[in-house]
Amino acid sequence: MLQETGNLYLAVADDLARMITDGRWRTGDRVPSVRGLATERRVSPTTALAALRALERRGLVEARPKSGYFVRLKLRATAALPVTRPSQRPQPIQIQGRVGAVISASLEPGTIQLGSGLPDPAWFPTDVLERMLRQAVRESPRLLGEYGPLIGLAPLREALSRRYAEFGCTIDPDEFVVTNGCMNALTIALSAVTRPGDVVAIESPAYFGFLLLLETFGLKALEIPTDFRTGLSVEALSAALSAPGGERVRAVLLTSSHSNPTGATLPEESRRALAALAQKHDLAIVEDDIYGELSHAGERPRPIKAFDASQRVITCSSFSKSLAPGARLGWVAGARYADAIRLRHLTTSVASPASAQRAVAEYLDSGRYTRHLQRVRAKCAENVDRVADAVERHFPAGTRMTLPKGGFLLWVVLPAGYDSLELWERARAARVSIMPGHLFSVTGRYRSSLRLNCSLPWTPRVDAALATLGRLAKQSMTAGGKS
């Protein structure tokens, strides 16, 4: 960041944000004054002020009249969320019936969509992309008449390779296959490394889209205990792999950073250990890195693939959360499975639209992406904090939640006995969608939890919707509710 003209203040802001998220500065602490900060960091007072304002926008500090800036972040009850304890037996999956109705409802027009997993469209530089796409089409109309290279246009694969290099991950442009978004990349990756009946280890709770994917391919799920800050327990996975039946686990499918729905990010030592486990047990890691670019502050985590000595980590992502959902551009880098992945892609998709690939490659090459990401990351931080605040204000006493350090999803745990499925039904009638927790587990656990989308532009209407949810939650206590 430092070398980038005009973004010095963001580098300072990131540095200060780390002081807060690492706990060196605590809630209520007074932040150095503009002048003090300028002297300490050897920047101009203008830059220091801009950095503090950036922190304010992210919801990390607040200005108090005539007193300066104070750390605002509340260390919500996240530390109290225990590691999950799912059933540790491989389970066949039948979740389709459960999911279909909920997803449809989550996207109903006229509903406040706190249940969807989509980012706010206003975050994205659609004006610039629009211009670049028009230019790409004008310059290469032939892209409409032919498939182009089936694995994707070279300029995009080269731009991706350079982007990964920026955060310490070496991937050859020819290792990428460009796909129709990230779920499509994961579909292709998973189908290339498994056969029906195989066991796949996943986080618990896990994104319901992963469960649907396993069901589609006739795979069994092994849910692994998961920490809401540090993600899948590598220790528990290691034990499961060494236990009888462990050899039937053919792959691990997980979101390595700012996971959906836990918000957890694997520490580097876990990434290293996972890559080593994959080598030891000859299994594939299918890494979903779609939220990796959306850290609220500090460095972008290096993908597990950066620690992969034995070429067993397949990394997948897309621009759908970070740049242009409508472009439907994802990718997979297939490591030792690259040939099989290319063939699966050819079989099930043939190729992806080339014009959009050209436009996005152009955007990445223009140098705008880094600055754009800074804005989106600040938005994520600010919005998650606002929604979390509202949950604290409106929800039943004893409600806990995650403290994600990236992305825009919040996992809320109601006190024991409350039932998020009943809440979902009541909220639906009130035109508010949520994602009930039982969708994130094969066995229907997490009935008292729910996932909220924090990306919606913050308005009184959203606050009112959260108040409604809180009120309805208080009514949704049932004797039969399972935690």
Added chain:
Amino acid sequence: MLQETGNLYLAVADDLARMITDGRWRTGDRVPSVRGLATERRVSPTTALAALRALERRGLVEARPKSGYFVRLKLRATAALPVTRPSQRPQPIQIQGRVGAVISASLEPGTIQLGSGLPDPAWFPTDVLERMLRQAVRESPRLLGEYGPLIGLAPLREALSRRYAEFGCTIDPDEFVVTNGCMNALTIALSAVTRPGDVVAIESPAYFGFLLLLETFGLKALEIPTDFRTGLSVEALSAALSAPGGERVRAVLLTSSHSNPTGATLPEESRRALAALAQKHDLAIVEDDIYGELSHAGERPRPIKAFDASQRVITCSSFSKSLAPGARLGWVAGARYADAIRLRHLTTSVASPASAQRAVAEYLDSGRYTRHLQRVRAKCAENVDRVADAVERHFPAGTRMTLPKGGFLLWVVLPAGYDSLELWERARAARVSIMPGHLFSVTGRYRSSLRLNCSLPWTPRVDAALATLGRLAKQSMTAGGKS
């Protein structure tokens, strides 16, 4: 056609073409003079001449100086191609190893790609589409920032519904899901109606992409005897379904018109019988209709779906052979399986790029599509005829081939004992690609057959490539060759 201004000559040409393809006019017959035709058809002499010239471009008639036009079509040895007799036991599939290398080679730059299944990019109105795509992007930049309706934009689904209505097939716009091309549509359809281990009935020979798809989903293939003119034998299928084990057949996957590689088109009575069989045995028909718009002459066949009284026919297609391969726009209409199909699409792709959908909807609404198709159909007819002529001139005596009435693929059967896999290897060294026949069967049959792409612009270089193939074919006779 008749009501369309300026296209009257094409209607006359189509009518005359039918006289030829139906055998009412035979090779060498003299065609009525311009004046005679004008009188007989009550059109102007200009229109009559234009019709004859259209037939000439399609390779159906030839002008002889001072004598007029004569029927040129050779009824090649197609009638002699017997119905195939594949193994009638369900087979697990392991074809990936075989296919990968051949596909890669078929697309090698610098190679004359007679092995690919791609149409000539010059056929397509990329200039008009380019303009419409730029306009769609300019008018709706927000389409880049959001997914839009996950099943596809309403204007495109409505335009598709109207197009199907034009050829006698009623499909509600909401039944469609827009996909990333036709293979993606078939992938989603097949995975929605089968589970791993199920049996799927297919043509024999069948498109190798279908075999890869079955392998991906752990499905078994039941190859059904197939006629090179009338397609899959419904009688044989019916017998297989009623035989022991027939209840394990969950779906039929087939290309209903101008099939790949046979060129066969199911007659209407077979379509009706297939739909009835699906009802009787409660199985799904997954119809690939991608070549349906490419009839060389006469009417566009009605999809099997038009005969589906019990909502068990899923029809899939795309614009990849007829309008814009690079737009990657396909679709599936899911009949009674529509809910499951929507969920599979959501799971594996989420949504398709919206800008291209808008542009193509605009193109369809502009009325240009019908006229464009006339041109492409004429190109297909002309090119298939030219390649067939060259095969007759250059290949070993006794070589037979199909006489497709649509599309641009030709299936060539070398005399017994010739080996198309050896020919493939020799041709590859000579920088000519073909698709060897053993890829079109689970058990590696059709070793003396090959598929040729006739869409390449006809040049001396293509003729020379076919001459090279003929020469190499003569050298590829082996003792071990299986027919």
